[in-house]
Amino acid sequence: MGIIDSLNETSNKAIDVGEVYYKKTQEYYRLKVFQQMTMTTGMLLKMAVIGGLGFLALIFLTVAGIIYLGNILESMVGACLIAGALFIVLLIVAYIFRRKIDNMLVKKLSVKFFS
Numbered sequence: 366m367g368i369i370d371s372l373n374e375t376s377n378k379a380i381d382v383g384e385v386y387y388k389k390t391q392e393y394y395r396l397k398v399f400q401q402m403t404m405t406t407g408m409l410l411k412m413a414v415i416g417g418l419g420f421l422a423l424i425f426l427t428v429a430g431i432i433y434l435g436n437i438l439e440s441m442v443g444a445c446l447i448a449g450a451l452f453i454v455l456l457i458v459a460y461i462f463r464r465k466i467d468n469m470l471v472k473k474l475s476v477k478f479f480s
Contacts (some may be wrong), residue, residue: 404477 435444
């Protein structure tokens, strides 16, 4: 009976160690998910604030540039058309390079996500 009791005791210890490992692994992944969610939320919040302020700055600079260009050309309509054409050119350039932008974004986010 000594061998059977010894095997039973060893298997019980292995089960206990396995349960402890499972609980610690579960805690680790819960903390890892929390960390990733916090980093993602913080990054999105920063992007929203910086993007919003940048957009407001772009609007003010565009209006000021149109007014200035309108005074030079003596035509507000012409100045608005030139500004609109400039934004369309920028839109086309961004559309052409969209794959490179996607790849760059994936590379930067993967470094933060998998570290």
